[in-house]
Amino acid sequence: MSKDNSVVMVGLGYIGLPTAALMASRGLQVTGVDIQQSVVDTINKGKIHIVEPDLSGLVHHVVSQGTLVANTQPVSAGTYLIAVPTPFKGEHQPDIRYVESATRSVIPHLKPGDLFIIESTSPVGTTEKMQALIEGERPELKDELYIAYCPERVLPGNVIYELEHNDRVIGGVNATSTAKALEFYARFVKGELHATNAKTAEMCKLVENSYRDVNIAFANELSLICDEAGINPWELIALANKHPRVNILQPGTGVGGHCIAVDPWFIVSDFPQQANIIRQAREINNYKTLWVIEKIKNEALQFEQKHGRVPVVAALGLAFKPNIDDLRESPALEVARALKSEGMNLLVVEPHVPSHAEFELRELEDVRENADILVVLVAHNAFRQYNWPAQEDKRVLDFCGAIKPN
C-alpha cells in the first residue's frame, strides 16, 4: 500500500467529497464514487453539489489537475474508503444497508495487501461485520487485507480546515490493520493519529456526539426551569460558567443537523438497558422544539385576545445552527413549518440563504417594522449585531439568547 497512491472513496457527500479532494491535493490519485450520475457529472466538471466554504475551489483545482476523478463504479486501487450515510430504519434503529452495499461494490476489486477503511458513522461491530462479509465473498483474502474504522469529526462549515487538522481515532480489526491505516492518514492529516481497535473507534464517534447532546440537553432543561422560575437562562449560565470547572452549553430551539440528533440513538438502540441519560437527552432536545412552538402559539393567542386581530409573527433564522446556510434537520425550520401550518401570519428572515421553496424570505429591516411578535430561532451574528431599537409595542421571544433578555 505504502507505494500505491491510488484511493477509491465511496460516497461523495458532506464527508466523502471534501476528504477525496483533500487527498487528491496531497499527492494521492483519487477515484470518487457516487451512485448518483448527476453528482458524478457535476464533480467531473470541477463543480460541487453541496454547500461548504472553500470546497468549491479545492474540487475545481484537483479535478483540473486530474488527481480527482468521479465515477459511478469503483475501480481497482490500493486503498478503499467508505463514507456513505447510515440513516435510521424503524424506530431509531441504525440502518447499515448503504455501508454494506458500498462494501459489496468494492469486493470484486480487492487484492492482497489492500487497505479497506470505513469512515461512515456506524453502530459498534459494523467493521467486523464488513470484514466477515468480505471474507465470506472472497475467502482467499482472509488475513491478506488491512481493515480499519476511522470516523470523521469535522464541523460543517469548517470542514476543509478540520479534516486536515483534527486528531483522528483509528481502529483496525487487528494491530497490523491499525498500523497500515495510521500510515495512510499520516499522508494528509496534520492532527495527531490515535491507535485503537475497531469497536472502540466506532463507539468513540457515537460517544463524542452523545456527549455534546447530553450537555445541550442540560442547557435546554435549564431553560425550561428558568422559564418557570422567571430567570434569564443565558445570564444564569454565563454566571455559572465563571466557576473554574463548570462549562454549560447554550439552550436553543433544539438540536439539529445530521449527527448530534442521530448518533446517540445508535447507542440507545444497541444498549437500551444502560443508555438512560443518553436517551433522555435526546427526548429533552426534541421536546425543546415543541415547547418553542407552543410558546409562540400562546403568545399569538394572547396578542389576538388583547388587540382583536391576529398578529404578524416574524421568525428569525431557519438554519440548523448559527452563521451557516445549512437547513438540514433544522429545528428552526421545523418551528417555521409548524407556525405556517397553523395558518399564522408569518414573515421569515434567513440572511444566509437567497431563497426558500416554502417561505418568501424577508429583510430584517422589513420585519422589524411590520411584525407584532419577533421570534429569534437561530443566534446568527446578523441578528446579534443588528441595532435593535427599543420598541415597546413589539413582543420579542428570543429562544437562543441572541438579541435581548427574555
Ligand code: SAJ
Ligand atoms: N447547539 C445548541 N447549543 C449549543 C451548541 C449547539 O443548541 O450550545 C445545537 C446547534 O444549534 C445545532 C446542534 O446543536 O442545532 C448541533 O450543532 P453543533 O455545532 O454542536 O454540531 P454539528 O452537528 O454541526 O457537528 C457535530 C460535531 N460534533 C461535536 O462537536 C461533538 C462535529 O465535530 C462532528 O463531526 C459532527 O457533529 C458529525 O458529523 O458527527
